Amino acid sequence: MRGGTMRRLRWLVNARHSFELYRAFLWLALPFGCLFVFLVPPFQSPDEPNHFFRAYQVSEGVFYAEKKEQRLGGELPLSLSQVRDSFLFLKMNYESRLDKNLIFRQLKTPLGTSLRVFTDFPNTAIYAPTAYFPQATAIALVRPLGATPLQMLYAVRFANLFIWLLLVQAAIRLMPFLKNALAALALLPASLVIAASANADVITNGLSWWLMAAFCARMSGQFKTVTSAVVIAANKLIALPLALLVLIGKKQRGRFVFLFSAALFAALAWGYFAQKQFISYDNYHPAFREAQTLSEGVDPARQQVFILQNPLFFAKTVFFSAIKALPSTAAHFVGKFGWEKNYLHPLWLAALWAMLAAVFFSEKNPLATRQRLLAAGVAVLYAGMFAVTMYALWCPVGAMEITNFQGRYFVPIAPVLALVLANNWLEKFRNEIRLGAVLIMVFGNCAMIISILTRYYA
Structure with a gap:
């Protein structure tokens, strides 16, 4: 009896000292992710209807969206927009609640491919088709089986989730250091909720994390690394x-020239096509533009000229807009769900950020100052390009504020910030931090489940 007790005690001590957060990633991410696939009501993730429409279009081999009578989208089965419309009452209506019987009824609504209408999705029509590979593949696989539109949406969510899980797990395995930091970022409730949606950014986020890990593992010359950079x-x-x-x-440096040139060509090539396709709010068909995710007074060409002519004004606008949006951006990054301003309780947001900081400050980071400065420069360039893009595409010419700062847009560079900030200041508390991180992740995602149920179903 005494011998058995001692063996169990030794096992607990050894487990405590050998525990690593990244080893628990799939065990936690898979069940919570699958729950979020079903718990978040259909089309209630950011821009999910339009991402779904674009994925369906790509699944039929139409890689370039259609322009028709001052509208941008494509000819799709009428049933897709009909199913979407049945859930519109939830959007931006905090008092509305979902009857689960509505989901069951809509699961039976047939696709009916013969009856088609032009469907608007101007904000996602300019996305490259490569951003929809998992979603389009899922639709193409289940469509011959007689899947209904809503069944396709759930298939798309699962496809996105599984590909993202594979990419993040591959990044964790490949990363020679900061494995726990990667796992902590991926296990955030907001990360799992967006990964379990039809959003096109899901695969880009996963590829971005894998690419960073590949560079840290000295895999810059491999074909799949170059391909990933081009796709991203x-x-x-x-x-x-x-x-x-x-x-x-x-x-x-020799490999850099080829890889960066290939990525730059891909960015400029698709950027050219996207610019040709884009239709501003003012130029969109008046009968349809009010229902689109477009902002009045936007003119990307004129806005870019304004930025070049007023660089100090633009820099000031970016700075004060970022400061103003910092609290909501921070909350969005760790604990947001749905399309509206749905956040976890502030105590949970604080706990999640404290956990991230503790994990970052208990990780060994072998990067030299030069390498950290490079990573910081990459993050600054990303943020700068984000600000220019948001100002050009979403703000009226000469606007005094950028209003579209959202935490999810900074997910691709989250691990890059870990490269800059991570250190071993709290290394002596490493094991306690790892165990605490697991508890916070488990209970934080449980809190997310409760919040989703309360918002949409209670």
């Missing part, structure tokens, strides 16, 4: 600076 740049122009991380390794 095409999917998200502002993520182009991530290709600069190839310089984090020694003697990489």
